[in-house]
Amino acid sequence: MLHDREVPMTSSTRKLGIITATAAVTLLAGIAFVHPITKAFSQQMSMMNHGMSGDQQMPGMMQHMMQMHGQATMEMGLNAPTLAGQDAFGAVQEIVRILEADSTTDWSKVNFEALRQHLIDMDEVTLRANAPATSVDGGLEIAITGESRTLAAIQRMIPDHAQELNQMNGWHATTQMLPDGVRLTVTSSDPKEIAHIRGLGFIGLLVGGSHHQPHHLAMAKNEMVHQH
Template identity: 60%
Template structure:
């Protein structure tokens, strides 16, 4: 009987050892399919910061200044700062700002009445207050600058509430050109505006507008 009990004890030990070995060699249990992803507390806390850093590094910055006159002044400032010869004691950006206000008043608020005349157009440009002041500064200055351009004859005559601008030519093609441009097209003609703005900002004019 003792030998039988010994054999049974040895058999029990062998069975337990085999079960333990099988358990040790089996892969770890996987979570149920519907249990969702396992929590990643440490990594999930850091991933959003890495994502933001990558987005900031690759994002394209906006280029629009937000307002056209501000953008024109900003461009001039960059040019002045890039030029080692800029005399900052003469720079007059306020004069440029006032001129841009004049341009805004003339472009958006002045009233104009065109009349076809021999060889071109005669345009009554009128306004009041700040708009009138802009008309009185800009229209005569434009006429003086553009006289002779493309063979045009340009003349400004003062009115009680504005200016009369007459633009004529002898070439039939230029006559059609003048009439097609109209007031604001004529005022925008030529390439003198940008150099004029830079010279004004440099303080190279005695007048303010």
């Protein structure tokens, strides 16, 4: 005779318990890398091994597992990395995403190698050029020099960037080619802008303006006619 609270374990019930337990183990293995639940797993296995009815305990256990899986998935999305890990890589990645999202992109004209070479130039000028600055009447004079690949990058970038500076804040920018680089002079007739120019110095002037990002996009689309 069965006790009042005992439920007969039929063959189908035992099979259901085994199948459900197997599915639970598989699910736990799949989400373990984003949401450690070893302790919860041990507690659930302990309940199963103490003779509790499989058809009564398994559904509740599976519901709990699914809830934990949903939480782990959400946390993984919130904590997903966003940095590309390298600036030039990230700059190219940004342009790739823009072009792929644009249905009018003509992929037969796209030239990412030109953009990559320009980013190398930017790296050379930003990190390896010598750029001592001297205050002059109305602003600043900077002798930007380097060797080999750095020299080539300086002579490609600085004259074109001077044209951009000429369009900003009423400044006047000129360049003079040197055997080992370029002399950049930026001046203004406004005392506040003179202080502004001197405060920015070489690197501040180099990043001035908002043309860099559109310039990168145009270069990748092979729409640029100059080498900057």
